[in-house]
Amino acid sequence: MSDAMLSVNNLTKNFVKRLDVAGKIASKLGSNIREEVVHAVDAVSINIPRGGVVGLVGESGCGKSTLGRMIAGILKPTSGEIVYKGVSITDMSEDEMRKAALQIQMIFQNPFASLNPRMRVEEIIGEAPLIHKMITASEKTEYVCEIMQKVGLDPEYRRRYPHQFSGGQRQRIGIARALAVKPEFLVCDEAIAALDVSIQSQVINLFMDLREDLDLTYLFISHNLSVVEHISDQVVIMYLGRIVEIAETDDLFEEPNHPYTQALLNGIPKLDQRGIDYEPIEGEIPSPLDPPSGCHFHPRCLHAIERCKMERPVLREIAPDRWSACHLNDQA
Amino acid sequence: MTDTPTLEVRNLHTHFFTKAGVAKAVDGVSFTVRKGEVMGLVGESGSGKSVTGFSIIGLVDPPGEVVGGEVLYNGQNLVGLPEEQMRQLRGNRVAMIFQDPMMTLNPVLRVDTQMIETIKAHDPSVNETEAFQRCRDALGQVGIPAPEERLRSYPHQFSGGMRQRVAIAIALLNKPDLIIADEPTTALDVTIQGQILYEAQKLCSETGTSMIWITHDLAVVAGLADRICVMYGGRIVEQGEISAVLDHPVHPYTRGLLGSVPGHGTRGKRLFQIPGMAPSLLNLPKGCAFKARCPRADDECIVEPEITTPVPGREIRCCHPHLDPSEEVPA
Amino acid sequence: MSEQLTETAPVAEGAAVGKTQTPLQRFASDYFESKIAAGALFVLIGIIFIAVFAPWISPQDPYDLSSVSVLDSKMPPGSQHFDGWTFHLGTDGAGRDLLSAIFYGLRISLGVGIVSGVIALIIGAAIGMVAAYFGGWVDTLIMRIVDIQLSFPTILVALILLALLGKGVDKIIIALVIVQWAYYARTVRASALVERGKEYIEAATCLALPQKRIMFRHMFPNCLPPLIVVATLQTASAISLEATLSFLGVGLPVSEPSLGLLISNGFDYMLSGRFWISFYPGIALLITIVSINLVGDQLRDVLNPRLQK
Numbered sequence: 001m002s003d004a005m006l007s008v009n010n011l012t013k014n015f016v017k018r019l020d021v022a023g024k025i026a027s028k029l030g031s032n033i034r035e036e037v038v039h040a041v042d043a044v045s046i047n048i049p050r051g052g053v054v055g056l057v058g059e060s061g062c063g064k065s066t067l068g069r070m071i072a073g074i075l076k077p078t079s080g081e082i083v084y085k086g087v088s089i090t091d092m093s094e095d096e097m098r099k100a101a102l103q104i105q106m107i108f109q110n111p112f113a114s115l116n117p118r119m120r121v122e123e124i125i126g127e128a129p130l131i132h133k134m135i136t137a138s139e140k141t142e143y144v145c146e147i148m149q150k151v152g153l154d155p156e157y158r159r160r161y162p163h164q165f166s167g168g169q170r171q172r173i174g175i176a177r178a179l180a181v182k183p184e185f186l187v188c189d190e191a192i193a194a195l196d197v198s199i200q201s202q203v204i205n206l207f208m209d210l211r212e213d214l215d216l217t218y219l220f221i222s223h224n225l226s227v228v229e230h231i232s233d234q235v236v237i238m239y240l241g242r243i244v245e246i247a248e249t250d251d252l253f254e255e256p257n258h259p260y261t262q263a264l265l266n267g268i269p270k271l272d273q274r275g276i277d278y279e280p281i282e283g284e285i286p287s288p289l290d291p292p293s294g295c296h297f298h299p300r301c302l303h304a305i306e307r308c309k310m311e312r313p314v315l316r317e318i319a320p321d322r323w324s325a326c327h328l329n330d331q332a
Numbered sequence: 333m334t335d336t337p338t339l340e341v342r343n344l345h346t347h348f349f350t351k352a353g354v355a356k357a358v359d360g361v362s363f364t365v366r367k368g369e370v371m372g373l374v375g376e377s378g379s380g381k382s383v384t385g386f387s388i389i390g391l392v393d394p395p396g397e398v399v400g401g402e403v404l405y406n407g408q409n410l411v412g413l414p415e416e417q418m419r420q421l422r423g424n425r426v427a428m429i430f431q432d433p434m435m436t437l438n439p440v441l442r443v444d445t446q447m448i449e450t451i452k453a454h455d456p457s458v459n460e461t462e463a464f465q466r467c468r469d470a471l472g473q474v475g476i477p478a479p480e481e482r483l484r485s486y487p488h489q490f491s492g493g494m495r496q497r498v499a500i501a502i503a504l505l506n507k508p509d510l511i512i513a514d515e516p517t518t519a520l521d522v523t524i525q526g527q528i529l530y531e532a533q534k535l536c537s538e539t540g541t542s543m544i545w546i547t548h549d550l551a552v553v554a555g556l557a558d559r560i561c562v563m564y565g566g567r568i569v570e571q572g573e574i575s576a577v578l579d580h581p582v583h584p585y586t587r588g589l590l591g592s593v594p595g596h597g598t599r600g601k602r603l604f605q606i607p608g609m610a611p612s613l614l615n616l617p618k619g620c621a622f623k624a625r626c627p628r629a630d631d632e633c634i635v636e637p638e639i640t641t642p643v644p645g646r647e648i649r650c651c652h653p654h655l656d657p658s659e660e661v662p663a
Numbered sequence: 664m665s666e667q668l669t670e671t672a673p674v675a676e677g678a679a680v681g682k683t684q685t686p687l688q689r690f691a692s693d694y695f696e697s698k699i700a701a702g703a704l705f706v707l708i709g710i711i712f713i714a715v716f717a718p719w720i721s722p723q724d725p726y727d728l729s730s731v732s733v734l735d736s737k738m739p740p741g742s743q744h745f746d747g748w749t750f751h752l753g754t755d756g757a758g759r760d761l762l763s764a765i766f767y768g769l770r771i772s773l774g775v776g777i778v779s780g781v782i783a784l785i786i787g788a789a790i791g792m793v794a795a796y797f798g799g800w801v802d803t804l805i806m807r808i809v810d811i812q813l814s815f816p817t818i819l820v821a822l823i824l825l826a827l828l829g830k831g832v833d834k835i836i837i838a839l840v841i842v843q844w845a846y847y848a849r850t851v852r853a854s855a856l857v858e859r860g861k862e863y864i865e866a867a868t869c870l871a872l873p874q875k876r877i878m879f880r881h882m883f884p885n886c887l888p889p890l891i892v893v894a895t896l897q898t899a900s901a902i903s904l905e906a907t908l909s910f911l912g913v914g915l916p917v918s919e920p921s922l923g924l925l926i927s928n929g930f931d932y933m934l935s936g937r938f939w940i941s942f943y944p945g946i947a948l949l950i951t952i953v954s955i956n957l958v959g960d961q962l963r964d965v966l967n968p969r970l971q972k
Contacts, residue, residue, distance in 0.1 A: 267526030
């Protein structure tokens with residue numbers, strides 16, 4: 001616990017759609033229009049050990065991207081704390097916060113929208129280190145070339161614009177941009193989802209190589225369980241803003257505990273399963289605006305009991321390094 | 333096996349005439365789909381798989397054009413068929429499902445309006461009540477609860493997965509012989525994808541509809557399809573029965589693709605990676621399209637490989653196929 | 664490691680991308696696809712050339728009272744000056760060569776239109792960017808002011824302003840700026856809001872870049888395309904508005920006649936058969952505005968889909 005590189009405690013993010021003037025008047029006059037609150041991330045706590053790869057898995061509306069963005073410093077949390085290398089971010093001075101922000105970097109999903117279309121690759125990669133005085137202007141070219149080689153791009157093309165590269169190459173440019181500020185922690189938000197299968201394998205291998213070479217720690221956000229199984233040490237499963245299960249990768253895939261995890265693993269098509277009979281979960285993913293009471297998963301759960309409708313299950317350690325948020329575990 | 337296959341594509345060529353040159357999106361594609369069969373058409377972006385689907389149903393817009401080959405639907409050639417006759421087949425005997433259900437659904441019309449319209453377009457004699465019944469049954473068939481209420485809703489009131497089900501229901505309304513599905517589950521969540529695949533599987537086995545399922549996801553195809561065609565650079569490089577191809581791939585590209593898929597067996601190891609990138613369709617290299625990235629390529633590959641049958645039931649385009657059955661898929 | 668490097672090799676051999684192609688080059692090749700727009704652009708360049716070099720290429724300086732004689736007034740196109748050269752488009756009521764008057768008039772019309780456009784653009788764009796970047800009450804306040812401004816008809820506002828300010832080139836420019844800034848603000852704000860949601864801006868935040876830099880170095884250049892389109896079309900609109908105001912008699916003083924004033928001056932003679940005094944300035948105005956609009960249309964078509972790439 002104490003050597004966790006980054007941990008979040010009870011981190012919450014609510015998106016509030018406030019009423020404008022017209023709405024306020026309407027509600028005073030008795031209309032039942034009200035402020036809409038989406039609990040995108042609902043009191044989440046995780047620990048990420050140094051040098052580890054934690055896979056964060058969930059479907060739409062689970063809050064994994066929001067959580068990733070809070071950790072990377074793009075969104076401000078509503079409440080809760082983020083502790084980096086033992087120090088809470090809110091306790092840090094301006095300078096320390098800036099240093100921490102540079103050490104936690106993010107790789108984005110969309111290789112098209114994540115690069116400024118009007119900047120040359122050299123600029124994209126070299127801008128931040130120059131601004132933060134990590135390199136001097138004369139060192140910039142050499143520095144950029146070095147990083148480009150590290151991610152598998154030909155430095156010859158550093159004067160080109162993003163639209164002249166393929167999706168996989170753009171993703172590498174994004175990785176280079178993150179690496180340029182010498183991060184220690186990378187949040188990968190569906191970083192390979194938009195790529196072709198054969199390019200995905202190249203980028204996955206790159207991530208693994210960089211982890212070894214540069215001693216990086218990853219939070220790997222993905223909806224693709226096969227990739228998560230391949231790359232992670234530990235897996236966190238989220239559903240509608242809450243964590244439902246945390247376990248080491250092998251344990252999770254061999255013996256999933258939470259009913260949602262079980263359904264998720266059953267539902268994914270696998271290469272070696274031919275002509276199977278699917279047994280999909282019933283029902284739709286509920287809207288985050290109006291989540292079910294108690295345990296969010298109870299309407300779709302095959303094993304739901306009365307308690308599940310009324311009481312939110314707590315994430316408890318059910319075995320060493322295994323946590324699950326399910327009332328059924330209490331009965332064992 | 334003497335009855336005519338539902339669909340027989342022979343040497344199809346579709347080219348796009350752009351200002352940057354001619355893109356040969358489909359470059360000599362041939363395959364057959366029998367009654368009740370599910371054919372998986374697999375490839376990455378730029379392989380031409382979607383354009384093949386559009387070419388079959390006659391929805392290729394300029395600057396694209398089907399420039400050669402035949403598409404035989406129950407023996408009748410669809411290439412060059414006058415638009416009016418094509419319209420009678422489309423939505424009636426041959427239907428298509430798209431990746432984005434909003435390509436099928438009109439956002440300003442209610443669902444029942446759109447579905448009844450589809451029925452009446454091909455059978456004007458049907459009366460309102462009967463049409464409504466059929467719509468309700470179709471929605472029930474794709475697993476939408478409370479279909480009567482749902483019929484009166486607008487598309488924006490459905491979630492993504494539901495919309496796709498409605499799109500599938502519309503495709504099924506006139507009981508077509510062939511459905512072409514272009515990446516219908518790619519944009520959906522995993523659990524919703526599972527539901528749609530389940531429905532699709534059930535439907536094909538119950539109604540005997542043939543299906544072409546276009547996707548880049550090999551795992552989806554593994555569970556669903558009977559046969560598989562692997563496309564690269566506008567051509568089919570390997571074709572055969574699903575288990576045979578996935579367990580004993582012969583073409584180096586198929587082998588590379590299978591080796592690239594991460595999963596339980598690859599945990600902690602480096603994934604096999606096919607070096608380089610897919611060629612641009614504007615600038616396909618001479619000879620074999622895969623030559624630049626193939627570990628077995630040599631001077632022979634400058635000549636475009638013909639379709640050969642190295643193993644019974646398997647068709648490939650390759651000069652150096654992996655014929656040793658004991659060779660492991662690279663990992 | 665070498666496997667990773669080979670990923671880049673096929674770009675050089677197979678791809679359609681050749682040497683570095685700046686966004687500008689890409690834009691230029693798309694723009695010239697339309698023959699009409701290319702033609703309009705050349706016409707516009709010609710008009711600007713005329714406007715800039717008017718004093719050197721006009722046969723006569725129409726404001727030099729010594730070279731103008733009332734005896735030459737109202738002569739039809741093609742008539743001869745006693746010095747030997749031709750009044751190609753005739754003369755106006757005061758004896759000025761119409762061709763020269765049009766050249767000088769273009770100067771004023773274009774000058775006022777462009778200068779007011781540029782000032783309004785700078786002010787409007789800055790306000791729009793601020794509104795988009797900060798959001799919240801800043802945004803609401805600014806946009807309500809913009810809405811109020813835009814709900815008044817432009818001619819009405821301009822007339823009132825000019826009644827208060829009086830005549831003169833600078834007064835007209837001020838009035839035109841006040842009437843136009845709101846369009847720019849709204850356009851830039853909309854564009855900036857779209858860009859703000861994009862991941863490259865999030866990346867810039869993640870890299871802890873200073874806010875000002877993110878706004879002006881990252882967001883703003885990507886807001887340019889719609890801004891350029893609006894600027895072009897607004898300039899045409901400003902020229903047209905100025906002409907209207909001059910025609911009505913407010914705005915520019917008689918000593919600096921724009922095309923609008925020329926048209927107004929010649930209006931009295933229309934029915935008596937000396938149509939050329941109004942007609943030719945009118946044609947000049949028409950050609951100017953139409954060519955600007957055609958260029959603006961093509962810009963809009965070319966610049967917008969690009970943003971999807």
